[in-house]
């Protein structure tokens with residue numbers, strides 16, 4: 001089954017030119033896809049279309065086979081969770097309270113938000129806190145956490161949503177090397193569909209089964225990392241000279257102006 005599908009999608013701001021043009025791809029359930037490209041190529045904008053923030057100007061975005069704009073926001077949120085660079089501004093909430101917000105789309109009525117979650121919800125929240133190594137931080141106000149700790153809280157919140165698809169915008173930002181590798185290993189082990197923007201091409205090549213490379217709002221390459229991250233594609237995407245050393249276990253990228 002296809003988890004996420006874009007058919008001839010274009011998007012631009014009201015009255016402005018297209019920022020994304022003619023984007024088509026289908027992500028089967030369970031696939032891990034990285035989106036790479038230069039600053040301004042359209043990576044975050046593409047994610048906004050996938051997580052139902054921007055409606056396409058032309059074309060269709062489907063989630064689990066259904067037009068994402070023909071289902072309600074809570075219904076979409078039961079299938080798809082997003083971990084974004086912008087973080088909650090309610091710094092007074094504790095880490096646990098932020099993680100608990102992930103249960104909201106599963107409750108009846110949106111008002112139930114911050115009441116103490118009981119039974120099954122509490123177990124799901126505790127499991128996500130444990131999984132993201134947040135037990136010692138759970139009762140700290142979100143605003144007192146470091147950037148990396150906050151990022152882990154946001155991933156835990158996404159896990160409590162129990163989605164089929166998780167999209168992440170630069171998830172390794174703020175994370176030290178160990179937490180970067182741990183997060184990517186964890187995402188791989190979830191058996192969910194994962195779509196993540198990644199600036200680090202080495203991480204993308206190691207982590208993703210498939211890489212979509214964007215340039216100027218269009219798909220420049222789409223395929224397994226060995227073919228999508230070619231020297232020619234990288235030179236075109238990033239306007240640099242690229243060299244890839246594939247003699248080791250993992251490719252080593254080097255770049256020159």
Ligand SMILES: Nc1ncnc2c1ncn2[C@@H]1O[C@H](COP(=O)(O)OP(=O)(O)OP(=O)(O)O)[C@@H](O)[C@H]1O
Nearest residue numbers: 012013016019037038039040041042043044045046
């Ligand atoms: N709402 C908007 N109105 C006008 N321009 C926009 C809007 N959203 C995005 N853009 C422009 O679209 C282009 C793509 O932006 P986007 O944030 O998707 O790039 P990106 O590939 O994620 O870049 P980065 O690597 O810098 O995060 C940029 O030039 C940006 O300024």
